[in-house]
Amino acid sequence: MKIAVLYGTETGNAAMLADDIKSALDGDHDVACADLAAIDPAGLDGQDFHVIVCSTYGDGDVPASAKPFMTKLEALAPxxxxxxxxxxxxxxxEYAETFAHGSMKLAEALVAREAVQVGTRLTHNATADELPEDIALPWIRAILADLEDAV
Ligand SMILES: Cc1cc2nc3c(=O)[nH]c(=O)nc-3n(C[C@H](O)[C@H](O)[C@H](O)COP(=O)(O)O)c2cc1C
Structure with missing residues (x-):
């Protein structure tokens, strides 16, 4: 499968996790990885399956590197x-009112423009003991296995 791993980050955690996901999937899939800062939503390729990793900053907003993507997305027709x-x-x-709202808002904005969300959004809590890759790698492997079974 052709996979585009895209990340939105402010201090690099999402970039590191995106890289871990790329490394885990490389070999079985054709995987590219990019910062959302370099992506125009109008140019998203229907041949790719997109795996997005996004943190939260400010008052439950997307992080700095995802902001231009979000702005262009909001201006896009569905x-x-x-x-x-x-x-x-x-x-x-610790940010109880806005926990992981950046990824939630990004998912909502994509779905509002008719993009198809596959699987459920999972989250990592920086306050918890678990490593992000220990949650994200089984999550993405299960999603890809379901997609391949459906073909
Ligand atoms: C100034 C600041 C604001 C933050 N605001 C939120 C927030 O509103 N909600 C949330 O769930 N996490 C919030 N976080 C936590 C980050 O999303 C979390 O540390 C994440 O792992 C950072 O990933 P990144 O390095 O890819 O940006 C905030 C962190 C900082 C430093």
């Missing part, structure tokens, strides 16, 4: 029905 994506959120439950 015509992303060719885009399939799964999304994983990074956050911190």
């Amino acid at each position: 015509k992303l029905s060719h885009v399939r994506f799964a999304i994983f959120g990074l956050g911190d439950s």
Whole structure:
């Protein structure tokens, strides 16, 4: 499968996790990895399965590197029905009111433009003991196995 791992980050955690996901899937799949800062939502490729990793900053907002993507996405007409994506959120439950809202808002904005969300959004809590990759790698492997079974 052709997979585009895209990350939105402010201090690098989402970039590291995206890299871990790329490394785990390389070999079985054709995987590219990029910062959302370099991506125009209008150019998303229907041949790719998109795996998005996104943290949360400010008042439950997307992080700095995802902001231009989000702004362009919000200005886009709902015509992303060719885009399939799964999304994983990074956050911190110390921010109880806005825990992992960046990934939630990004998923909502994509779905509002008819992109198809595959699987459920999982999150990592920076306050918890667990490593993000220990949650994200089984999550993405299960999603890809389901997609391959469906073909
Ligand atoms: C100034 C600041 C604001 C944050 N705001 C939130 C927030 O509103 N909700 C949340 O769940 N996490 C929040 N976080 C936690 C980050 O999302 C979390 O540490 C994440 O792992 C950072 O990933 P990144 O390095 O990829 O940006 C905040 C962190 C900082 C430093």
